[in-house]
Amino acid sequence: MDSSSVQAYETVARVAAYDADMDLMHPNRHKMVDVITAVLAAAAEPRLVVDLGTGTGFLLARLLRRFPNCRAVAIDGSQQMVGEAKSRLGDLAQRVEFVIGDLRHPETLGAATGVADAVVSAYALHHLNLEEKAELLGRCRARLKEGGWFLNADLVAEEDEFLEGLTQEMRVAGIVERARGRDPRFPDAAATRRFLDDLQRNECDQPQKLADDLRIARECGYGHVTLLWKDTREVVWGGVRPL
Numbered sequence: 001m002d003s004s005s006v007q008a009y010e011t012v013a014r015v016a017a018y019d020a021d022m023d024l025m026h027p028n029r030h031k032m033v034d035v036i037t038a039v040l041a042a043a044a045e046p047r048l049v050v051d052l053g054t055g056t057g058f059l060l061a062r063l064l065r066r067f068p069n070c071r072a073v074a075i076d077g078s079q080q081m082v083g084e085a086k087s088r089l090g091d092l093a094q095r096v097e098f099v100i101g102d103l104r105h106p107e108t109l110g111a112a113t114g115v116a117d118a119v120v121s122a123y124a125l126h127h128l129n130l131e132e133k134a135e136l137l138g139r140c141r142a143r144l145k146e147g148g149w150f151l152n153a154d155l156v157a158e159e160d161e162f163l164e165g166l167t168q169e170m171r172v173a174g175i176v177e178r179a180r181g182r183d184p185r186f187p188d189a190a191a192t193r194r195f196l197d198d199l200q201r202n203e204c205d206q207p208q209k210l211a212d213d214l215r216i217a218r219e220c221g222y223g224h225v226t227l228l229w230k231d232t233r234e235v236v237w238g239g240v241r242p243l
């Protein structure tokens with residue numbers, strides 16, 4: 001697949017270490033999945049959810065356990081990551097249709113309209129630029145039933161250089177602290193910064209400003225677009241396909 005954001009996730013070492021690395025670099029992922037699950041639980045219980053950039057199935061597993069009558073379509077470009085997701089899910093995978101494909105390509109999402117109760121995503125859409133994300137949001141809106149939620153847990157860039165610098169300092173300090181000198185990649189702030197810069201370049205990370213994410217969601221016709229949770233550069237936001 002012609003996408004370095006996907007190729008990076010075909011690397012055996014990256015995939016094998018992925019969930020441990022996420023806990024070290026993004027411990028908020030647990031809280032962020034809680035927020036998505038709580039919103040869906042407060043709405044009508046979902047029967048069909050589409051998960052964009054499923055990866056190793058962290059979010060998907062939580063949703064399938066929480067909603068036993070829910071089926072899912074799980075989309076990712078990486079065969080390796082989807083392989084890990086299937087291992088994690090075990091019997092739960094029987095309720096999942098896996099699609100290997102590029103989220104930027106219209107055919108990946110399928111043609112059926114008005115079928116999904118929710119479209120969700122975690123830590124995946126920051127691999128797309130704003131235009132690609134807007135196109136995807138539009139296709140997801142068509143896939144949703146009226147009243148269905150689009151919920152995105154992801155990274156954002158800050159509004160200005162000062163705040164971006166501050167959150168990056170906090171990000172690096174948090175990783176060094178959690179690594180406790182036991183991970184050779186993160187002995188101190190300088191080495192951690194270099195590691196993160198390489199990782200982001202390799203995986204084509206391009207987080208957008210929150211205001212831009214919310215704006216394109218509104219422009220794509222979602223209603224009740226709102227920020228549901230935020231901690232420095234990690235957010236959960238969502239919007240509803242209007243009735």
Ligand SMILES: C[S@@+](CC[C@H](N)C(=O)[O-])C[C@H]1O[C@@H](n2cnc3c(N)ncnc32)[C@H](O)[C@@H]1O
Binds near residue numbers: 058077
């Ligand atoms: C950081 S991982 C997130 C995985 C998972 N959702 C989680 O919360 O841990 C990003 C995932 O998005 C996938 N991805 C990145 N760009 C993609 C694209 N253009 N099309 C499909 N999948 C993509 C990668 O293969 C990877 O599995």
